Amino acid sequence: MAAKTFPVEFSHILMFARSIGDDNPLYRDPEHAKASEFGAVIAPPTFVQASAQFDPDYGLRPKIGKPWFGSGKEPTGIRRGPGSGGGGGGGGGGLHAEQHYEYHRPLRAGDVLTATTTPGKTWEKEGKRGGKLMFSESVTEYRNQDGELVVTAKGVGVRTERPADPT
């Protein structure tokens, strides 16, 4: 995630919590949250993934005036090479293999995060179902408006030579 600034807002947390089926009032009820030990709506543990919304270069969001590889008149708007249709938020695209978080302090609605991403290791493995697997890691530190570290995220992406057999 290369979002420079990520404003963390109540309505975004509300929608994110709904999408993961989490009915916790701390994510949807500002009055309840105000009376809690946190004094504000807080974000669920995986919320920083939504910083993709604020990454101007994020490849998995249609961009105004640019071709998009999803279907329209045709099954795809762009012809791409095999194995390049992914990019699940880990390292270098493909599918998302692993995700790790370390939590340093609560993330509150109203915080403004700054993300700094550094590439990590890359490695290859012979897969049973999808041919050769190419893994890559990236580490993102999210700091708040006071420069305090809030969350450290490590993603691992994997590219396959062909679609993984779902069986």
Add this chain to the structure above:
Amino acid sequence: MTLKASDLKVGDVFTQRLVEDLKRTQIVQYAGASGDYNPLHTDEIFTTKVAGYPSVFAHGMLTMGMTGAMLTNTVGDGRLTKYGVRFTSQVWPGDTLDASATVTRVFEDGGEKLVDLDVVTVNQNGLEVLKGYAQARLD
């Protein structure tokens, strides 16, 4: 709700049904909220005709997010110190997912009481779709 160290022992298991008959609409909701609009998760035509999968499938991060709700319901809000997973199988529309957390260690570090948990989410066939760990502060 917050867990007390004195109430926990190694081997204790917490479980939660995350979703029954996962709908494509929920996957679309997650795409919209997270910002990951990869057509592999939302566009059946692209996914079957171009990418060669039998159907759209859920974002791994949707499963991790749902499993995270089981964790915060178990350990309490704002208590997690670590949470990490591997996505071990794909999650498809129609799947029913159950998550469990098993206590592997209860310990103190720097005056803080902590618990280590093994985390697993399985589908309706008992197939593991997510495997990981979490650590949380205890009272």
